[in-house]
Amino acid sequence: MMSQRVTLIDKGQQVVATAQVVEQDGTFIGRIDLRLMPLPLQRLFEEYEEIVKTHMFSLLDAIEAQIETLHLKGVFEDGHEATLTDMQIYPSTKKVSFQVVQGVISRPDSI
Amino acid sequence: MRRTGGEGKQVAGTTVEDMHRIGGSREENPHLKPREATLKPPGISLLHAPSPREAARQIREAFPAADELHAAAQVIGSTTVEKIQSAGFDLIPNPTKRLPNHYRLIHPDGVAGCNDENLVRLSAVFTETSQDTQYDVTTRHAYR
Numbered sequence: 001m002m003s004q005r006v007t008l009i010d011k012g013q014q015v016v017a018t019a020q021v022v023e024q025d026g027t028f029i030g031r032i033d034l035r036l037m038p039l040p041l042q043r044l045f046e047e048y049e050e051i052v053k054t055h056m057f058s059l060l061d062a063i064e065a066q067i068e069t070l071h072l073k074g075v076f077e078d079g080h081e082a083t084l085t086d087m088q089i090y091p092s093t094k095k096v097s098f099q100v101v102q103g104v105i106s107r108p109d110s111i
Numbered sequence: 112m113r114r115t116g117g118e119g120k121q122v123a124g125t126t127v128e129d130m131h132r133i134g135g136s137r138e139e140n141p142h143l144k145p146r147e148a149t150l151k152p153p154g155i156s157l158l159h160a161p162s163p164r165e166a167a168r169q170i171r172e173a174f175p176a177a178d179e180l181h182a183a184a185q186v187i188g189s190t191t192v193e194k195i196q197s198a199g200f201d202l203i204p205n206p207t208k209r210l211p212n213h214y215r216l217i218h219p220d221g222v223a224g225c226n227d228e229n230l231v232r233l234s235a236v237f238t239e240t241s242q243d244t245q246y247d248v249t250t251r252h253a254y255r
Contacts, residue, residue, distance in 0.1 A: 029175050053179040055133045056147055057156040058215055060207045088176055097176035 003030070006074040008084070016041060016072070017089075019096050032089060032096035041070070045089040052090070074100070128189040128238060130202065130214065131158045131166035133180070136188030136237030141216070143225045153222050154215035157202065163187035163240040173209050188237035198233045199224070 001022040008017040016037045021030030034042060044066060051059045072084045083101040090096070132155070134140045141155055160166040167184040174180050192202055195216060205215040216233075218224025 024175075027175055049177075051146075052174055052177050053183070054144060055156050055180065055183065056144060057207055057210055057213050058150050058154070058205055059146060060209055064208065088174060090176060090178070093176075093178050095176035095178060097174075 004077050006076050009073050011071050027097055027099055029097045031094050046091050049090045128191055129159055130190050131160055131163050132188040134183040135186040135239045136234045141230050141233055148222050152217045154217035157214045157216050159212040159214055163189050167242055185242050187240045190237045194236035198236045200233055
């Protein structure tokens with residue numbers, strides 16, 4: 001499995017985090033650097049982490065719907081940009097997992 | 112066994128211990144957390160799966176980067192709907208997008224019913240399984 005760096009950007013093309021991930025069966029998993037993440041976003045993922053680690057799964061749908069509305073994208077090392085889904089960020093352990101929405105990948109301009 | 116699958120509908124009993132609580136069932140774990148107390152109806156999460164090992168596997172698959180949850184899932188409390196009902200509690204299906212086999216364990220008296228005395232009774236109907244995923248060891252023990 002090859003580790004790759006991905007830069008997470010928001011709807012306004014602002015960088016919100018960088019991550020070092022490996023792909024396993026369609027899911028990217030790795031470590032994330034949240035130093036660039038705006039505080040409200042950090043708070044959202046802290047709340048998500050709290051729900052997951054205390055297994056309050058009745059609250060999952062609502063917060064995951066909020067996270068989906070962020071429409072985060074990833075810019076991979078080779079320059080291609082992809083829409084990300086199933087974004088899970090755990091700020092206390094600096095772990096991340098996500099998937100790439102198939103068919104929503106833009107490649108860097110080829111010559 | 113009858114399962115309707117819709118949120119808020121109650122389920123019929125089973126004899127197989129196919130309802131699982133992540134983190135086991137000792138008295139502190141089934142306690143309602145403040146946000147769970149605001150749910151309608153208030154309750155805690157259980158997963159329906161053929162075995163505790165399968166419940167733990169589903170958790171690892173659904174939350175691949177959630178290290179703390181993975182650690183919690185090394186201990187699983189398992190029971191049946193009938194035993195839950197015998198302890199005065201009940202279950203309703205509460206599927207989520209990520210966990211379609213999610214159920215909510217509730218008490219007919221709501222938050223007031225989830226008191227220490229009732230939770231001790233509830234804990235007694237769970238069998239706890241410790242799983243060492245590294246060495247594939249499963250240890251089951253009931254506690255009273």
